[in-house]
Amino acid sequence: MSNTPDASPPGTEPPTGRPADLVDPVDPARRRRLLIVLATLAVVVLVVDQLTKVWAEGNLIPGERTPLVGRLLGLSLLHNPGGALSIATGMTWVLTLVATTVVVIVVRASRRIGSTAWALALGLLLGGALGNLVDRFFRAPGPARGQVVDFIAYGNVFVGNIADIAIVGAAGLVIVLALRGIGLNGSRESDASRAAEPPTAPNESESDRG
Template sequence: MPESKPATPDVAPVARPVGRRGLVTVLVVAAVVTVLDQLTKAWALAALDPGVRRPVLGRWLGLQLISNPGAALSIATGMTWVLTVIAVVVVVVVIRTARQLGSRSWALTLGLLLGGAVGNLIDRMVREPGPLRGEVVDFIAYGSWFIGNVADIAIVVAAGLAMVLVARGIRLDGGREGAARADA
């Protein structure tokens, strides 16, 4: 009589967390984004006149220095302290989550998100009119739609990557949703 193999449960295999490497990747990407964001903001403050648009690609892309007291698209103007609290919560959640990552793609994604959040959080802490109420420096003008900065670009790219990773079923631990069902 042939031996029967034990049945395996219908669950996706659990990937081993990358551990410190995941956290280090998140922190390195975040540091690069934050430094790049702050350097470009310093350049914009030194080189651009407030409100004066300099075309880069005709009317589609330009440079225009503004101080943004709100969130994206100047939403929540006058609620800067709330945006500061939200940014701090994002920073804490990303750092806590990064300790358990098993996916390099998620490490890159969370690093971009963390760097963008920290870049704009620095502005909220150190720029006028004062701590927790500081206005974010924006200078990249996208047509007549909105004006942003490097931190904003990192946040938008992170959101796009997160959507792709979720759509592909890639979990934070590096495993894939439904991988066991596909193998069966």
């Protein structure tokens, strides 16, 4: 009598022999297209951010505010050594390290991209992080300690830039995707849960038929 275990019913294992949750459901060609979308958006955000900063430094005077929408929105040039709301002023190198970490995480996560919405979110985040990171590395007073150019004044609350807008937009999109249960590869949590459930055994009445 053979001790060899019975073969699994067809369809219960992926063709590769790997567990179902390890099989990449994204077509390589689709992933390449999504990576192009992500990279293109990141480059656009970076270029627009840097060009607007150059414009701001050439046309705005530090300390003077140019109103756009009354007191709600205006232009006011500011060289910010800290983060949003001038948080962590004097710890610029820490913010540089954080921005660099964000870039590395986004690049690593992009290898599993399978959703257009996630490609847009990561593209915005990558472009925004790179926009401010360029300032940290290449502006005065020196590498890793550079001051970020801010010029969009939101009331009397804080002053930001295009990179900040991209980062906030990315954060909002990530929250929406998380609430909807959409993973990086485009799958939904509900679909993944159903796929992980063992196949339901046929009831007795059905098995006795025939």
